[in-house]
Amino acid sequence: MNDRILRVLEFNKIIEQLNSQAATTLGKDLVSRLKPSADIDEVKMLQEETDEAAQIVRLNAAIPLGGIVDIRASLKRSAIGGILTTGECLDVSTTIYGGRQVKNFIDNLEEELPILAGQVEQITPLRELETHINSCIDDHGHVMDSASHRLRSIRSSIRTFESRVRDKLESYTRSNSNMLSDAIITIRNDRYVLPVKQEYRGSIGGIVHDQSASGQTLFMEPKAVVDLNNQLQEAAIKEKQEIEKILKELSEHIASEEAPLYENVKVLAKIDFMFARAKLASKMKAAKPKINNKGFIKMQQARHPLIPMDEVVANDIEIGETYTSIVITGPNTGGKTVTLKMVGLCTLMAQSGLQMPALDGCEMAVFDDIFADIGDEQSIEQNLSTFSSHMTNIVKIINKVDDNSLVLFDELGSGTDPQEGAALAMSILDEVVSRNARVIATTHYPELKAYGYNRENVINASVEFDVETLQPTYRLLIGVPGRSNAFDISKRLGLDDKIIDRAKGHIGVDSKSVENMIASLEKSQLNAEKDYQEAHQTLLDSEKLREELEKEWTQLEQKRERLYKKAEEKAEKALNKARAEAEFIVEEIRKMKTTAGMKEHEWIEARKMLEEAKPSLSAKPKEKQAGRKSETKELQPGDEIKLLTANQKGEVLEKVNENEYMVQVGIMKVKVKRNDLQLIGKQKQTIEKPLATIKGSNYHVSTELDLRGERFEDALLKLEKYIDDALLAGYPKAFIIHGKGTGALRKGVQEFVKKHPRIASARAGSMGEGGSGVTVIELK
CATH class of the missing domain: 1.20.5 (Single alpha-helices involved in coiled-coils or other helix-helix interfaces)
Structure with missing residues (x-):
């Protein structure tokens, strides 16, 4: 883009607004060098950068850019061996600190900011250099006593000498106050002196360093303090030399970190530049545009960025897709030129990485060139008329325009005979449109009102005029050519109806x-x-x-x-x-089991059934707002489920494949994805008391045999028969209850089971099974 186009479209005013948003001189420098880019990839990257920074600005989060200074000149001087001043060293320190603050700020944000994260990744903290500078120079730019042991010693001696000189001179002020113009101690030529009256010059004695304007007062250094002042001067020279030595060391340290410091400065400048663009977008209430290279521009409620928001009229603009050219007609001062400039200026802004003063969803094209013939550019030096000046510019445009150009014509063909000017305007438009350029032209020629109806890719437009108020509304009407309002305006202003009717007849x-x-x-x-x-x-x-x-x-x-x-x-x-109460009752009954004649294993079974009596309480899953979490647990036929898509309960019928199930929901059978099913309860299984039926009979065999109270011989007969029944039932284990008593029956049972060929092993019952009153047998 040439400088003339930037000037005509007032891009420099956008630069001024952008410059005011930059927080550092580094950012302002980049702003001053900003030019629109014709590289679509670069433009897209600039827009992404602006949008990332705008995300932070929308959060009202202020990036800490304080203390960051353009130290590039100081870095260059230190690199060639120059000694930096205390202020320059301090600028380096604050810039290092500012860079670290920016890095921490970006790193601590929760948002996904890949561009900014990549930028701050390049910032080197350089804490050692920062600490070195801050240990030598205070916030006011003074070298501190702690900068070196020698400097501390020198300054201590300086304070001693100053104190002795002041003591001497104060004795003079007390004893010879009549000889002094004022009883004060002052400094001339870096030496402590007294203001002595002219007539007492000889009485005081010493060296005259200065005199007052009237000559009545001499500033004299008494002989008694000459040596002390000399010593003080020598100490001051040593202090200066030591300070230079300290600054030289600091400069060398800074020079050794020249490369990372340059990189830090470069990164911080870019970040400030990004946030300046974002803050300008926030100020303009702008939106990120979608960028294309097809010459397509679409903006809804677009505003001219240089007109105050409380005054500007927003308009919809679209060009490049269904039509490539717009011819705007209408009265003067109606807003035609403002619309023309707005499109051109917004295009320049978009190609510079700036957001659009329009609603979200806007789209902008990247053009190789933008051409504009706007305003009266009559050249007195070249002795050109208004028409000649316009034509000279138009000739240059026609020589360069192509299918990736945006051309803006203001009052095309004006400045000459209306009939010839209109014909010339149509011919020029035909030429530019034939090259498939994007064209917006304004004109007041009535002949051009029909131009859009007779040409493909061309559409008419006009600016609205309110006849009632006799004022333009500045609203753009696409597809409607402007019409003359002369008769309506004349009537509103009081012109006689007969005159208006006669005019209509002409x-x-x-x-x-x-x-x-x-x-x-x-x-x-x-x-x-x-x-x-x-x-x-x-x-x-x-x-x-x-x-x-x-x-x-x-x-x-x-x-x-x-x-x-x-x-x-x-x-x-x-x-x-209820369970607690049941437990209490069970314990009470257990204590009385000998009188109640109840068996130990029956208490165990009763306790188990009590546990199983607990209902399955459905834990309602919390669904996240972002979406439900998919379940992968395999379902079984009979499982109770909830169909999430219909919010209905049902039952699993069968598994179709790894990811689908056939389910019954109400009267419907449907095939459903696993992710759309939520398990409510597993299939209920009936738990029965462990009894078995011997094949071929209705006789039920328990897993236990109670022999208590039986005679020894009868008990052994029952035991033998029971073992046969248990083997037929297929039990792996059985319980023989014989009680403790005298131990005779227990001993007889244990001897019998040891000799039985189908009993693998036998043992006494555990505490929960009845203890020594029960023998547990394992069957083969």
Whole structure:
């Protein structure tokens, strides 16, 4: 883009606004060198950078760019062996600190910011250099006593000498106050002196260093303090030399880190530049545009960025897809040129990485060149008329324009005979349109009103004029050519109706038809826009209603879940209470089991059945707002499930494949993905008391045999028969209850089972099985 186009479209004013948003001289330097780019990849990257910074600006998070200074000149001086001043060294320190603050700020943000994260990754902390500088120079740029042991010693001696000189001179002020113009101690030529009256010069004695303007006062250094002042001067020279030595060491240290410091400065400059663009976008209430290289521009409610927001009129602009050229007609001061400049300036901004002052969803093209013929560029030096000046510029444009150019013509063909100017304007437009360039032209020639109807890829447009107020509304009407409002305006201003009717008779039938057609188009467009606004408002109301319903439904679901949970908690508390009471009763009965004649293993079974009596409380899963978490647990036929897509309960019938199941929901059988099913409860299994039926009979065999109270011989007969029955039932284990008593029956049972060929092993019962009153046998 040449400088003339940037000047004509007032891009320099955008640069000024952008410059005010930069926080550092580094960022301002990049802003001053900003030029629109014709490389689409570079433009897209610039837009991504601006958008990342805009995300942080929208969070009202202020990036800490304080203390960052342009230290590149100081780095260059230190690299060639120059000694930096204390201020320059301090600038290096604050820049290192500022870079570290920026790095920490970006690293601590939760948002995904790949560009900024990549930038701060390149910042080197350089803590050692920062500490070295800060240990030598304070915040005011003074070298501190702690910078070196020698400097501390020298300054200590300086304070001693100053104190002795002041003591001497104060004795003079006390004893010879009548000889002094003022009883004070002052400094001349870096030496402590007294203001002595001219007539007492000889009485005081010493060296005269200065005198007052009147000559009545001499500033004298008494002989008694000459040696002390000399010593003080020598110490001051040593102090200066030591400070130079310290600064030299610091400069050398800075020079050794020249490369990372340059890189830090480069990164910080770019980050400040990114945030300057983002802050300008926030100020303009701008949006990130989608970038293309197809010459397509689309902006909704676009505003001229240099007109105050409370004054500017927003307009919709679209060009490059269904049509490549727009011809805007209408009265002067109606806003045609403002629209022309807005499109050109927004294009320059987009190609510079700046966001658009329009609604979200805007799209901008990247052009190789933008050409503009706007305003009266009459050249007195070249003795060119307005028409000649315009034509000279247009000739240059036609020589360079191609299919990737944006061309802006303001009042094309003006400055000459209207008939010839209109014909010339149409011919110029034909040439530029034929090259497939994107063209926006303004004109006041009525002949061009029909131009868009007779050419492909060309559309008419106009700026609206309110006849009632006799003021332009600055609204752009695409598809409607501008019409003359002379008769309406004249009537509003009081011109007699007869004169207006006579004037209407002088114009041709074709002109009347065109004006009527334009009026009809304007009315149709206004009605269409009104309908669109009403439809858009209805859509917004519907969206709002949908959001409210979703919110209420979510609250209802949450309330239902809370009630479920509360009911289940209440049930569980009641069950726990009942279990505790049952446990207490069982313990009480167990204590009386000898009198009740109950068996140990029956208590065990009763306890187990009590545990199994606990109902399965459904834990309602919490669904995340972002979406439900998929379940991968395999389901079995008979499992109770919830179909999430229909919010209905059902039962699993069969597994179709690894990811699908056939389920019954109400009266329907449907095939459903596993992720759409939520397990509520597993298939209930019936737990029966361990009894078995001997094949071929209705006789049930228990897993236990109670021999208590039986005679010894009868007990052994029953035991033998029981073992046969247990073997037929296929039991692996059985319990022989013989009690403790005298031990005779227990001993007889144990001897019998040891000799039985089908008994693998035998043991006494455990504490939970009845202890020594029970023998547990393992069957083969």
